[in-house]
Amino acid sequence: xxxxxxxxxxxxxxxxxxxxxxxxxxxxxxxxxxxxxxxxxxxxxxxxxxxxxxxxxxxxxxxxxxxxxxxxxxxxxxxxxxxxxxxxxxxxxxxxxxxxxxxxxxxxxxxxxxxxxxxxxxxxxxxxxxxxxxxxxxxxxxxxxxxxxxxxxxxxxxxxxxxxxxxxxxxxxxxxxxxxxxxxxxxxxxxxxxxxxxxxxxxxxxxxxxxxxxxxxxxxxxxxxxxxxxxxxxxxxxxxxxxxxxxxxxxxxxxxxxxxxxxxxxxxxxxxxxxxxxxx
Numbered sequence: 017x018x019x020x021x022x023x024x025x026x027x028x029x030x031x032x033x034x035x036x037x038x039x040x041x042x043x044x045x046x047x048x049x050x051x052x053x054x055x056x057x058x059x060x061x062x063x064x065x066x067x068x069x070x071x072x073x074x075x076x077x078x079x080x081x082x083x084x085x086x087x088x089x090x091x092x093x094x095x096x097x098x099x100x101x102x103x104x105x106x107x108x109x110x111x112x113x114x115x116x117x118x119x120x121x122x123x124x125x126x127x128x129x130x131x132x133x134x135x136x137x138x139x140x141x142x143x144x145x146x147x148x149x150x151x152x153x154x155x156x157x158x159x160x161x162x163x164x165x166x167x168x169x170x171x172x173x174x175x176x177x178x179x180x181x182x183x184x185x186x187x188x189x190x191x192x193x194x195x196x197x198x199x200x201x202x203x204x205x206x207x208x209x210x211x212x213x214x215x216x217x218x219x220x221x222x223x224x225x226x227x228x229x230x231x232x233x234x235x236x237x238x239x240x241x242x243x244x245x246x247x248x249x250x251x252x253x254x255x256x257x258x259x260x261x262x263x264x265x266x267x268x269x270x271x272x273x274x275x276x277x278x279x280x281x282x283x284x285x286x287x288x289x290x291x292x293x294x295x296x
Contacts, residue, residue, distance in 0.1 A: 031217070031243070031244065032184050032217045032218070032245070033245065034218070034245040034265035034266060036184070037122065037145060037146050037184045037186075037217065037218060037245060037266075038083055038084045038122050038145075038245075038265075038266055039083060039084070039121070039122050040083045041265065042261055042265060042266070042295050042296050043083040043084055043122075043265065043266040043267070043295075044081070044082045044083050044084075044257075044266070044267055044269060044291055044294070044295065045082065045083065045084045045085070045086050045124070045247070045266050045267065045268045045269065046073075046074075046077035046080075046082040046084070046085050046086070046269055046270075046273070047086050047088060047268055047269060047270030048070050048073050048074060048077075048085060048086065048087045048088070048115075049088060049090035049091065049270060049279050049280075050066055050069075050070055050087060050088065050089050050090060050091060050092075050108075050111060051065065051066045051069055051070075051091050052066075052091040052092055053066065053089055053091075053092055053103070053104045053107040053108065054103045054104070054106075054107050055092075055101050055103040055104055056089075056091065056092040056093075056104075057092075057093070057094065058091060058092070058093070060107070063107055063110060063111075066107070066111055067110065067111050067114050070087065070111050070114070070115060071114055071115065071118060073283050074115050074118065074119050075118075075119075076283050076285065076288060077283075077288070078119060078121065079288075080285070080288035080289060080291060080292065081291070081292055082121075082269070082288075082291070083121065083122070084121055084122035084123065084124065084145075084266070085115065085119065085121055085122070085123050085124065086123075086124040086125075086126060086148065086268060087108070087111065087112055087115065087123070087124070087125055087126070088125075088126040088127075088128060088148075089104060089108060089126075089127060089128050090128065090279060091280075092104065092128060093128075094159070094160070095128045095129035095160050096129065096131070096160070097129050097130060097158075097160040097161050097163070098129070098130050098131050098151075098163075098167075099131055099134075100127050100128075100131045100134050104127070104134070105127070105134045105137060105138060108125065108127065108134075108138050109137075109138045109141050109142060112125060112138055112139075112141075112142035112144060113141070113142045115142075116142045116143050116144065122145040122146070123139075123142070123143075123144040123145055123146075124139075124144060124145065124146040124147060124148060124186070125138045125139045125142075125144050125146075125147050125148075126147065126148040126149075126150075128150075129150060129158065129160045130149075130150040130151045130158075130160075130163060130167065132147060132149040132150070132151075132152070132167050132171045132185075133170075133171065133174050135147040135148070135149065136171070136174065136175055136178065136180050136183060136185075137178070139180065139183045140178060140179070140180045140183065144183065145183065145184060146183060146184035146185070146186055146217070146218075147183060147184070147185055147186065148186050148188065148220055148249070149167065149171065149185050149186065149187050149188065149216075150163070150167075150188045150191050151163040151165075151166060151167050151188075151191065152166060152167050152168050152171070152185070152187035152188065152189075152211055152214065152216055153166045153168055153187065153189070153207065153210040153211045153214050153216075154166055154189075154196075154198075154199050154202065154207060154210065155198050155199070156190075156191055156195065156196050156198060156199070157195040157196075157197070157198065158191065158193055158195075159193050163191075166214075168187075168211075168214035168215065168216070169214075171185065172185070172214075172215055184217035184218060185216055185217050185218075186216070186217060186218040186219065186220050186245075186247060187211045187216035187218070187219055187220065188219075188220045188221075188222065188249065189204070189207040189208060189210075189211055189219055189220070189221060189238070190204065190207055190221070190222075190234075191222070193224075193225055193226070203237065204221070204233075204234040204237040204238055204241075205237045205238070205240070205241045208237070208238040208241040208242045208244075209241050209242060211242075211244075212241075212242040212243075212244055216244065217244070217245070218244050218245035218246065218247060218265075218266075219238060219242070219244055219245070219246050219247065220247045220248075220249040220268070221234055221235055221238055221246065221247070221248060221249060221264075222248070222249040222250035222251070223250045223251045225250070226250055226270070226271060226279055228250055228251045229250070229251030229253075229256065230248055230249075230250065230251055230260075232259070232263075235248065235260070235263045235264060236263055238263075239263040239264075245265040245266065246263065246264045246265050246266075247264060247265065247266040247267070247268055248260050248264045248266075248267050248268065249268045250268075250270075250271075251271075251272075252267045252268065252269045252270075252272060253272045254272070254287075254290035254291050254294055257291065257294035257295075258294055258296070261294070261295065261296050267294075269291065272287065273287045273288050273291070274287070
């Protein structure tokens with residue numbers, strides 16, 4: 017895993033590059049699906065258990081040559097929309113702080129569902145380099161409910177207020193696990209251009225659900241629309257990676273490195289090794 021954590025990206029007003037965010041022009045980002053945090057409906061047996069598993073997976077990703085890490089409270093389903101609660105923020109910070117202490121690779125934070133301010137707060141406290149933000153532009157209907165208000169304006173003002181402008185905001189567009197009938201007259205090009213206009217530092221594109229493949233045409237459309245760093249956020253396999261890298265700057269890998277391709281299962285070294293030769 018390449019060491020490239022930095023708090024000195026270009027001055028705000030100039031766009032960040034993939035290298036600024038991930039330390040590489042083409043990057044593999046390993047997703048760490050945290051066990052349930054305190055307050056989760058599934059219950060948290062021990063925060064130390066959460067930390068230990070996350071630390072073990074971060075080490076496995078490092079040994080497999082991944083360039084960056086992304087931590088997500090995936091097991092906290094069903095998710096709270098835009099407000100995860102202080103207990104989840106505190107727990108996420110504790111986990112992320114340990115990961116940061118042990119690993120100096122670029123680190124990202126995502127707080128489901130769409131609690132982008134919480135993600136920024138955690139990222140600032142643990143010296144992370146980026147967050148993954150849902151509901152950045154346009155409204156949508158997700159399984160958590162209606163994301164009626166886009167978050168770009170409040171989020172970027174909050175980022176400036178807390179002195180976190182060095183932390184990149186990677187915006188999901190046409191978010192997975194959601195209906196986009198509300199914006200059915202807007203295609204991927206429109207969503208990408210809107211996120212660019214609203215000052216996202218990068219975009220995340222996905223398939224319909226966790227683990228499902230992105231449509232190549234959507235990725236090509238986003239690449240033609242904007243010059244921002246593009247990340248593929250679902251359905252990345254070792255077989256698909258070389259083709260995805262033709263248009264994407266970073267691939268977020270989660271389900272395909274788990275037993276039976278299920279995000280809930282444990283990471284397997286033999287699946288991680290398959291990604292060793294996938295970067296250009």
